[in-house]
Amino acid sequence: MKNFELKSMVRPNIWELKPYSSARDEFTGDEGIFLDANENPFGERNRYPDPHQRELKKALSNRNNIPVDNIFIGNGSDEVIDIVFRVFCEPLEDSVIICPPTYGMYEVSANINNVNIIRIPLNDEFELNTELILSESAKCIFICSPNNPTGNNLKNIEKILDQFNGIVMVDEAYIDFSDSKGFVDAINRYPNLIVMQTFSKAWALAKARVGVAYSNKDIIALMDKTKPPYNVSGFNQQEAINALSDSDKFKERVDLILEQRNLLVKELTKLPFVKHIYPSDANFLLVKMSDADAIYKYLVSNKVIVRNRATVVPGCIRITVGSPEENAQLIEVLRNYKD
Numbered sequence: 001m002k003n004f005e006l007k008s009m010v011r012p013n014i015w016e017l018k019p020y021s022s023a024r025d026e027f028t029g030d031e032g033i034f035l036d037a038n039e040n041p042f043g044e045r046n047r048y049p050d051p052h053q054r055e056l057k058k059a060l061s062n063r064n065n066i067p068v069d070n071i072f073i074g075n076g077s078d079e080v081i082d083i084v085f086r087v088f089c090e091p092l093e094d095s096v097i098i099c100p101p102t103y104g105m106y107e108v109s110a111n112i113n114n115v116n117i118i119r120i121p122l123n124d125e126f127e128l129n130t131e132l133i134l135s136e137s138a139k140c141i142f143i144c145s146p147n148n149p150t151g152n153n154l155k156n157i158e159k160i161l162d163q164f165n166g167i168v169m170v171d172e173a174y175i176d177f178s179d180s181k182g183f184v185d186a187i188n189r190y191p192n193l194i195v196m197q198t199f200s201k202a203w204a205l206a207k208a209r210v211g212v213a214y215s216n217k218d219i220i221a222l223m224d225k226t227k228p229p230y231n232v233s234g235f236n237q238q239e240a241i242n243a244l245s246d247s248d249k250f251k252e253r254v255d256l257i258l259e260q261r262n263l264l265v266k267e268l269t270k271l272p273f274v275k276h277i278y279p280s281d282a283n284f285l286l287v288k289m290s291d292a293d294a295i296y297k298y299l300v301s302n303k304v305i306v307r308n309r310a311t312v313v314p315g316c317i318r319i320t321v322g323s324p325e326e327n328a329q330l331i332e333v334l335r336n337y338k339d
């Protein structure tokens with residue numbers, strides 16, 4: 001974007017905010033007699049976790065070749081989204097752009113923060129309507145790529161980054177299932193870019209609630225001072241560090257899911273009530289059915305739970321790629337469907 005000035009983007013109260021200084025900020029060594037944080041001296045879980053998640057950031061830094069100062073860790077992406085609202089969007093004053101059909105939390109988080117929503121739907125090809133987007137003025141735009149629930153990588157993100165006069169949040173929750181290398185490498189070229197990723201999908205750690213944002217160090221510093229000090233538990237930081245240490249297992253699982261995605265496409269195509277399977281760069285398929293509501297109910301009655309998306313994409317259900325056994329069962333149940 002042209003003439004980007006960060007200060008003019010940030011809420012004045014956040015720009016001026018003096019962060020909470022935790023006891024562990026003043027002394028950072030591991031060894032010593034710690035009588036500074038009113039912790040209980042007994043037990044194995046008695047100490048507060050690292051509020052700066054240094055070890056986890058170091059592991060992410062090594063894997064992705066990005067300095068730790070460019071990394072923010074949230075209690076799931078949901079917290080990352082909320083922090084972006086809190087840093088940039090003045091309640092009852094600012095607007096954000098979202099491009100439905102897309103991830104529902106952008107809208108919920110906007111509503112929680114009392115921030116106005118400008119909806120600019122994706123076009124018939126599920127691509128960004130760049131002209132309309134660039135004709136609007138908003139503090140922030142949320143772009144999900146690969147998009148949930150449509151499954152596709154979005155084109156034209158670069159154009160938005162070049163020309164949109166606000167913060168561009170690119171949600172890459174599914175990027176590891178995609179051939180696209182994503183936008184993390186672009187954070188040095190675009191001062192208005194925040195890229196969000198998560199441990200919940202490809203890293204198989206949804207239970208741990210660990211979300212990540214990459215941006216320039218000034219934006220990361222603002223997000224850091226706005227977050228609750230101990231926002232990610234020590235257990236969950238450790239789970240993420242453990243996952244990162246086994247990249248073979250990570251790759252094996254992602255490869256298996258991709259192989260299963262192809263198999264599901266092949267098997268679903270054979271079913272008479274499947275009208276269309278949208279191409280997917282993610283670990284799910286958006287499938288158009290002759291009667292989505294009926295098939296959804298039928299699947300639930302057979303204890304197979306998928307996501308009915310008929311209200312956001314007419315006639316469609318979203319199917320997450322499961323284990324080989326789960327997928328085989330899904331197909332078996334669907335084969336027995338009689339309309």
Ligand SMILES: *Cc1c(COP(=O)(O)O)cnc(C)c1O
Nearest residue numbers: 076077078103148173198200211
């Ligand atoms: C699943 C998902 C996330 C992950 O959210 P967490 O809070 O990290 O579990 C983020 N964005 C999108 C689009 C998702 O579908």
